[in-house]
Amino acid sequence: MSETRLTEAQYDAITEAAAQWCMRLHEPDCTDREREAFAVWLNADPLHAFEYEAMLDIWDVSEHLPRPEPIGAHVVQLPQVPRRSTWQKYATAAAITLLAVPVAAYSGWELGWVPNAYERHQADAQLQTVTLPDGSQVELNLGTQLTYANYKDQRRVTLSKGEAFFKVSHDVAHPFMVQAAEGRVRVTGTQFNVWMYEDQVKVTLLEGSVLVTSNQQLSGDGLRLEPGMQARYKAGDYTPQISQTYANAPDLAWRNGKLVLDNLTLADALPMINRYLGTPLVLADSATRQLRIGGVFNTKEINNLVTSLPKVLPVYLSVNQDGNPVLNALPRG
Template sequence: MVTRSSNERARLNAEAAAWIARLHGPSGAAAEAPLQDWLDADPEHRDAFRRAGELWDLLPDAAALGEEDAVARQAPAPRRWIPAAIAASLMLLAGGGAIAVYLDQPSAFDTRIGEQRVATLDDGSRIALNTDSHVTAKLGRHERQISLDRGEALFDVAHDAARPFVVDAGDERIKALGTSFVVRRDADRVRVTLLRGKVEVTQIGAPPRLVAVLAPGERVSVGRGGAVALDRPPLDAVTAWRRGELIFRDTPLSEAVAEMNRYGDEHLVVSDARLAALPISGVFATGNPSEFAAAVAQLHGLRVQREGDDVLLTR
């Protein structure tokens, strides 16, 4: 069983309190589907939600508010919901001390190498983080500000025309309203792939420079020095990591190895330049570099050697 730090437990308490507040607020029905995703993501989410529900029952005004909600469903009338106060009360009772969820303070989400995680924001937007990624999110009154500090994430944005959803990744800024897209930040470039909706990509500066306005299926890559490339990649390959897979189509072995190395402790090594150019096609599990090495070796008549945590592909 994984032992969580006090900060992680506080974060879980805060998230559970936020879900309780949303469910008992005026948009409670819209919260049910994303809540189920959050509950299914981790068994400890269910425990935190159960504790928050028990604490909700202890709040002095909870019963009265519940009765008011029942009356409101029978005859429409202005309701006096104050979800922020409810969430803050729940978090104080839980000892989480994490009122940042409702005070516009940044929330941080990250993954270790080989790990994936789905985080649901208070507005209903969801962020799926790929391996070794870090995201900070601040939901302000006028703008939802997200920063991809490293790695890769898929953003499924809840529509809110009054609060644009903005993702910063290095010098690139992605602005969206109710859409779904993938952002990957590597050391030498940032890639944005639009799955659904519409996004505007600009380069931060004075003044900012428009890079591209993407249509569904398009990807823009911005390299060092501002070099821009636009293409339409196979979307199943772009999002394959969400299924624990990597899809290669005539991909040079060197690039395929670099992708595999993002997900595991074992390190694949190809030092021969001729081998590095070999084309690789197929679907491979992200967490099994040894299986990938064995398949490539069999396909191209190569040898697999081990040196500590390194797996070498040689002739």
């Protein structure tokens, strides 16, 4: 951050500029010239980058702001905004304002628009366990990012990427939501695991019950899971696929730093492997996809797994034009 001491007005001006850039850069008609100007502004002072990161946090919250509900006989009306604006952009501006002004923030809390607690958590090279403000505990796998926001009517976690195991503090009146890809998991108090890679999601329930929906735009609360059940979905799925798990299933082995591949086809194993790779592995063709793999691997050494595959499977490695390692099945003689 800058060593120069700023006046309150100067600091407020930087905060306002960060908010404006945040909203403008999320517009579909933002031009290359504007992006270049933003880069110049961002690099002009470390404080600019610091404030912009804070605005991205608020944007993350505002993406899920609920629309206003009727209050008594009155409906909360949003002000008229220019043609190019949308409710989402106004909500972002409102969130920035409400979080900055205590009295307005209280009103936003009462309306269910603005959280009174917001946290971002990230696990990179080490597993991490965090306790959320509501007392819930979350274990984060490697390469996991999530945020927590506490609203008046719900507790909301957004899983941006990775995998997390939740022990949720029981509160029937204040449900706990986990948003992953296009779907949602709704609970009041339970233990469950959520795995996500790109737009694929897998929910495994250990204790209690959860409601899983694959698309938050659909009506209803989703399908109910009981202990020992698992739900899978990907973007575009109308409903999740439900299956039974078994005792000592490998889905939670990551909590001990392990990846267990139980005689899976490479097609099924690929998302589990790529979850830990900076550069995703690619399968060359259908013959490669049908090869099977099994074993227990250290999640911190998945790169070694990729390079060792030619030693245990009839495959060889190449590199495609994008720089991705490609696994190729050896031709059959």
